[in-house]
Amino acid sequence: MKKVILSIFVVVFAVLANAQEPYKFNEVINLEATPVISQGNTGTCWSFSSTSFLESEIIRLTGKQIDLSEMFTVRNTYPMKAExxxxxxxKAQFSEGGLAHDVLNAVEKYGIVPNSAFNGLLQDENRHNLSELVAILRSMVETYVKNPNGKLSKKWRAAIDGVLTAYIGGNPTTFEYDGKQYTSASFLEMTTLNPKDYVSITSFTHEPFYSKFVLNIPDNWSNGSFYNVPLNDMIATINYALEKGFTVELDCDVSESTFSSKxxxxxxxxxxxxxxxxxxxIYPEKQITQxxxxxxxxxxxxxDDHLMHITGVLKDQNGTTYYKVKNSWGTDPNRNANGGYVYFSESYMRLKAISVTLHKQAIPKKIATELFIE
Structure with missing residues (x-):
């Protein structure tokens, strides 16, 4: 009996000793992405992360590294939110939040432009701050809903557009890039991006698996649909995509104390x-079940409180899988380690990934067939 107790003590001691070992990461997959930037004082992570995702897609498709305008998408999404x-x-959500499909919807409707053509900064500004703009827009839409004139004014769309122009700028009609003239539509065509090629996948049991449904979360103001798959299939899809050279857009929860950009x-x-x-x-992690x-x-x-961009895979010294996730909070080393990236353990990804968005060709064939995705 004493030998058994001693053996148990030795095993427990060994586990605890190993548990406190500092992390040592080995990069397994590192897909190309544009530099980490900051979203500033805005709630537009959905645009910054999804734009980063599209920038990586352009690299994959064409080999070109293009700094796209996040604020062009924001500028053209707010009128749709107001509508x-x-x-x-x-009786709807009106906030700074959004999801990846909002970017894809805006791209399909309005095209895209490089940051050099529209950066959303006016005069001497060098950092995005939409606090005042958002407060004004919210006050405006609430006033129109209250309808103090007794009849909704036909001027509200022009008024919303005017405020956006004053704070972010007006949409460019034409611009020059690499010595050529473009419109937002022709620039999109040049990148070869097709917004219809991208799908969003989630994993929840309150809807049937291998079906499509509207995920009821606050930032899904545009009622976007998601393909629903078992948790293991969602993780397998992320892994397959990265292995095949596709980066992945991520909607997730970062409110936990065990998430730290620092x-x-x-x-x-x-x-x-x-x-x-x-x-x-390193400490033992929970096994996350469906x-x-x-x-x-x-x-x-x-x-769902933050969107980020998955660009790679790492392993720690124990062989545990982590995902290399690009953030949009800048690169200040006092606030953001790893040059602005956060390493998600597989357990964290299984628990806290609300959904992922990726190219339909990045989905394993068996899963795509069950979802009727061609």
Whole structure:
């Protein structure tokens, strides 16, 4: 009996000793992406991350590295948000938030432009700050819904557009890039991007698997549809895409104390008392089941609050998989480790990934067939 107890003690001691070992990462996959930038004082991570994703897609498709304008998409999405809010008489979401499909919808409708043609900064500005703009727009749409004239004014669209022009700038009609003249439509054509080639995938049990449904989360103001697959299939799809050279757009929860841009790490320790320590050294992580993921979503512990861009895979010294995820909070080393990237453990990805958006060719054939994606 003493030998058994001693053996158990030795095993536990060995595990705990190993658990505190500092992280050592080995890069397995590192796909090309444009430099990390900051979204500034804005809630437009959806545009910054999805634009980064499209920039990587352009690199994959054409070999060209193009700095696209995030604010051009923001500029053209707000009128659509206002239309949705006002026509629904205020019974809709109107905030800075959005999702990847909002960028794709804007690209399909308005095209894209390089940052050199439209950066959304006026006069001496060098950092995005949309706080005042958002407050004014919200006040405007709420006023139109209250309808103080007794009849909705026909001027509201022009008024919204005027405010956006004053704060971000007017849409360019033509511009020059690399010595050629373009419109936003012809520039999109030059990049060879096709917004219809991209799909969003999620994994929740309150809707049938291998079906398509509207995911009811606050930032899905445009009622975008998502393909629903089992959790293992969603992770397999992410892995397959990265292995085949496709980067992946990510909607996720970063509100947990175990997500840290300063540490450059996102993990899910087995025991909550290790949450802080696990950002510095390896501790055992929870095994995330489909049920646990669903429970955490339905009790609002998991929420969609940030979008990021998955560009690679790493392994730690124990062989655990991590995903290299590009953030949009800048590269200040006092606030952001890894040059602005955060390494997500597979457990964190399984639990906190609300959805992913990727090219339809980046989906494993078996899964694509079950989803009727051609």
């Amino acid at each position: 949705n809010y006002i026509m629904r008489q205020g 540490a450059g790490l996102a993990v899910v320790p087995t025991f909550s008392e290790n949450n802080k320590k696990a950002l510095e050294g 049920k646990y993921r669903q429970d955490e979503f339905e009790n609002f512990t998991t929420t």
